Amino acid sequence: MAVRVTPERRGQARKDEARPTPPPAAANGSRGARTVHAQPMHEARIGRCSRPREACAEKSRRRAARQRPAVPAPVSSGRDSTIEFRSVSVGGGPQEGSVMRLYLLDLGVMQPGNVPVPGYLIRADDGRTILVDTGWPRSFVDTPRNPPGLSIEIKPEETVAARLAALGLDVSDIDYLICSHFDDDHSGNHDLFVNAELVVQREHYELARSGHPRFAANRAAWDHPSLRYSLVDGDVELVPGVELLETSGHVPGHQSVLVRLPVTGPVMLAIDAVMHSSMADAATREMFVTDMDDEARIRRSTRKVSDIAEARGAALVVYGHDADQWATLRRAPAFYE
Numbered sequence: 148m149a150v151r152v153t154p155e156r157r158g159q160a161r162k163d164e165a166r167p168t169p170p171p172a173a174a175n176g177s178r179g180a181r182t183v184h185a186q187p188m189h190e191a192r193i194g195r196c197s198r199p200r201e202a203c204a205e206k207s208r209r210r211a212a213r214q215r216p217a218v219p220a221p222v223s224s225g226r227d228s229t230i231e232f233r234s235v236s237v238g239g240g241p242q243e244g245s246v247m248r249l250y251l252l253d254l255g256v257m258q259p260g261n262v263p264v265p266g267y268l269i270r271a272d273d274g275r276t277i278l279v280d281t282g283w284p285r286s287f288v289d290t291p292r293n294p295p296g297l298s299i300e301i302k303p304e305e306t307v308a309a310r311l312a313a314l315g316l317d318v319s320d321i322d323y324l325i326c327s328h329f330d331d332d333h334s335g336n337h338d339l340f341v342n343a344e345l346v347v348q349r350e351h352y353e354l355a356r357s358g359h360p361r362f363a364a365n366r367a368a369w370d371h372p373s374l375r376y377s378l379v380d381g382d383v384e385l386v387p388g389v390e391l392l393e394t395s396g397h398v399p400g401h402q403s404v405l406v407r408l409p410v411t412g413p414v415m416l417a418i419d420a421v422m423h424s425s426m427a428d429a430a431t432r433e434m435f436v437t438d439m440d441d442e443a444r445i446r447r448s449t450r451k452v453s454d455i456a457e458a459r460g461a462a463l464v465v466y467g468h469d470a471d472q473w474a475t476l477r478r479a480p481a482f483y484e
């Protein structure tokens with residue numbers, strides 16, 4: 148079941164950007180409590196569709212023709228704003244997964260060091276398409292907002308929309324957008340995915356919506372009024388073969404993704420829980436300048452990534468921003484299956 152989050156006015160988002168971090172209790176200001184309406188997925192889809200009726204009906208027919216199995220039933224906690232997907236079934240082997248392909252998307256680099264900014268596309272054998280993260284804002288192709296000491300380089304063919312197009316997909320074809328977190332190298336183009344169900348950890352979503360300045364500059368992209376979010380708490384299996392793992396540390400409510408591929412086996416997308424192979428040892432890893440949570444939480448999540456990767460026999464752990472590893476990986480249009 149999906150949750151539709153009632154969008155707020157863009158003007159309010161701008162106001163949030165300009166002010167310093169408000170205490171959480173005051174975050175919604177005069178808006179009152181954030182309203183979240185649970186409603187059946189088909190209602191949410193109809194409610195947000197702005198395309199001509201015929202086009203929408205045609206897409207619905209195509210979707211139905213895929214005869215996809217039902218999404219795992221969420222378990223209601225009793226709170227109207229809470230949706231929890233079914234817990235991950237620990238120990239599931241790759242043969243259980245229905246995922247067919249994993250594409251690693253090059254969404255530009257940061258200099259010095261050719262530091263990659265990845266996105267990930269998962270194509271399930273039932274036809275569903277799942278995107279993980281969307282890279283820096285597409286406006287950075289022409290006018291990057293470089294953080295101190297960094298130079299962002301994105302070629303026109305490296306935007307997420309261009310990468311999808313090269314694989315024969317339109318942004319409207321994406322069924323789920325998994326949001327690892329809202330840093331702007333990961334959420335810069337979320338506003339393109341108005342047809343998708345965006346899935347994020349509740350803790351992260353609520354922190355960002357509270358107006359935290361770290362996520363304010365890019366808020367227009369991830370808090371766009373047309374977007375539809377589902378909030379999850381902890382580890383969940385989104386669809387068979389795609390597991391979301393809560394890995395707070397880099398930011399509260401960060402999530403990593405375990406993809407069970409039929410041939411390769413499990414692949415762990417650590418994302419920014421473990422940005423580089425040199426950070427993979429929980430006991431010895433150094434804190435990174437952009438790590439926001441307390442050290443204990445960062446180490447706990449680093450350990451969680453390596454423990455689950457080992458327990459599941461992961462064939463590969465993909466680190467979030469590791470130039471040396473990235474150069475060795477199979478990147479789109481090639482794929483893992």
Ligand SMILES: [Zn+2]
Nearest residue numbers: 330332419467
């Ligand atoms: Zn990052």
